[in-house]
Amino acid sequence: MENEKRAVSLQRAQELHEEIRDFLTFKKEYLMDMSMRRDVMSRQHKKDLLAYFDATESDWNDWHWQLKNRISSAEVLKHFMHLTEDQVSLLNEISQKYRWATTPYYLSLMDYEDLTYPIDRMAIPSAEELNDAGELDPMHEEYTNPAACITRRYPNRLIINVTSSCAMFCRHCQRRRRIGETDQIEPNNRIQEAIDYIKATPEIRDVLITGGDPLMLPDEVLESIISRVRAIEHVEIIRIGTRLPVTMPQRITPELTQMLSKYHPLFINTQFNHPGEITQEAAKACTMLADAGIPLGNQMVFLKGINNDKYIVQLLNEQLLKVRVRPYYIFHPKQVKGTSHFAITVEEGLSIMKYLRGHTSGLAIPQYILNAPGGLGKIPLLPKYIQEMDDTHVILHTWEDKEVEIIY
Numbered sequence: 001m002e003n004e005k006r007a008v009s010l011q012r013a014q015e016l017h018e019e020i021r022d023f024l025t026f027k028k029e030y031l032m033d034m035s036m037r038r039d040v041m042s043r044q045h046k047k048d049l050l051a052y053f054d055a056t057e058s059d060w061n062d063w064h065w066q067l068k069n070r071i072s073s074a075e076v077l078k079h080f081m082h083l084t085e086d087q088v089s090l091l092n093e094i095s096q097k098y099r100w101a102t103t104p105y106y107l108s109l110m111d112y113e114d115l116t117y118p119i120d121r122m123a124i125p126s127a128e129e130l131n132d133a134g135e136l137d138p139m140h141e142e143y144t145n146p147a148a149c150i151t152r153r154y155p156n157r158l159i160i161n162v163t164s165s166c167a168m169f170c171r172h173c174q175r176r177r178r179i180g181e182t183d184q185i186e187p188n189n190r191i192q193e194a195i196d197y198i199k200a201t202p203e204i205r206d207v208l209i210t211g212g213d214p215l216m217l218p219d220e221v222l223e224s225i226i227s228r229v230r231a232i233e234h235v236e237i238i239r240i241g242t243r244l245p246v247t248m249p250q251r252i253t254p255e256l257t258q259m260l261s262k263y264h265p266l267f268i269n270t271q272f273n274h275p276g277e278i279t280q281e282a283a284k285a286c287t288m289l290a291d292a293g294i295p296l297g298n299q300m301v302f303l304k305g306i307n308n309d310k311y312i313v314q315l316l317n318e319q320l321l322k323v324r325v326r327p328y329y330i331f332h333p334k335q336v337k338g339t340s341h342f343a344i345t346v347e348e349g350l351s352i353m354k355y356l357r358g359h360t361s362g363l364a365i366p367q368y369i370l371n372a373p374g375g376l377g378k379i380p381l382l383p384k385y386i387q388e389m390d391d392t393h394v395i396l397h398t399w400e401d402k403e404v405e406i407i408y
């Protein structure tokens with residue numbers, strides 16, 4: 001009998017091995033390619049960038065230096081990438097419409113020979129941005145703005161937008177409307193108006209500080225906002241939304257983490273969209289935040305040509321857990337003007353979510369969310385697991401599409 005059980009178990013283990021084999025092959029090849037890119041390509045790019053700016057390693061590690069030397073013109077970019085005259089004029093044309101800039105750090109991760117490489121696609125404008133499909137404000141944020149800097153869509157939580165500034169202007173940005181021509185920190189009187197609104201609204205227990213990117217603020221300005229929010233008795237938790245661990249990890253300094261750790265419970269959500277963004281520098285930034293006791297979540301956006309691939313999403317989420325970031329949400333891309341080339345269908349998103357279940361741990365499976373147009377809130381999207389149900393029974397599908405029935 002024991003032998004029979006073991007034989008069945010071994011047979012099942014073999015089936016499970018078959019099920020994961022293709023992913024393991026993909027992972028091995030992908031990680032090999034990634035480490036080649038890092039060890040050879042990015043290292044060389046960094047050297048070239050330091051030489052171009054006549055800068056040192058310690059400049060590179062200073063976020064102020066990274067910001068001051070952002071690359072935002074085709075004329076500078078063509079020192080590094082081979083751009084044709086047509087590409088230069090296209091970049092100039094798009095710059096008139098949508099701002100673009102990338103940190104030297106993020107530029108060092110790109111493939112200079114292939115603008116379709118996902119890291120390039122997230123940073124370098126493409127002709128497709130001139131397609132005007134979509135809206136600038138599909139979420140109607142302007143109609144969910146009861147006080148300066150505030151967006152309120154839910155009964156007991158809200159957002160304070162403290163700046164329009166970001167380290168890099170992502171080509172897929174879902175909040176393009178807020179990323180203006182200038183880097184603008186909200187003036188203190190408007191921030192105070194937001195804080196007064198929260199104070200006067202006792203049901204608000206959860207405040208998300210975002211932007212733009214709130215970590216673009218100097219430590220003392222950020223602390224003055226966080227400390228005022230923390231002083232409000234009914235605010236239970238504070239959240240910060242930032243992509244700086246990805247686009248400018250140098251911003252995560254010991255001074256910043258030490259300051260943030262004074263205001264627990266404080267959570268940070270970031271946005272890694274591709275495994276190529278999890279570099280040693282990004283991993284170090286995440287580790288520093290986690291060591292400061294800050295739970296980290298990731299809010300990926302499904303983006304065509306970047307991560308609309310089941311193995312990429314699995315690898316990204318598994319690698320994120322290794323650097324102590326919990327995959328929290330995957331957002332379905334909104335219909336934002338200038339980003340239609342990143343759109344995928346809900347059907348495609350659901351098929352990736354369906355694959356993840358069973359093929360990776362639950363910790364690596366975030367919730368797939370569609371933000372309802374018009375600011376009507378988040379809608380969770382789930383593959384169809386329930387086939388039918390009534391008072392007497394339910395018929396369900398397992399991750400392998402086996403049908404099971406439970407009779408009450």
Ligand code: SF4
Nearest residue numbers: 166169170173212243
């Ligand atoms: S960091 Fe966020 S808000 Fe800023 S440009 Fe990128 S996606 Fe948009």
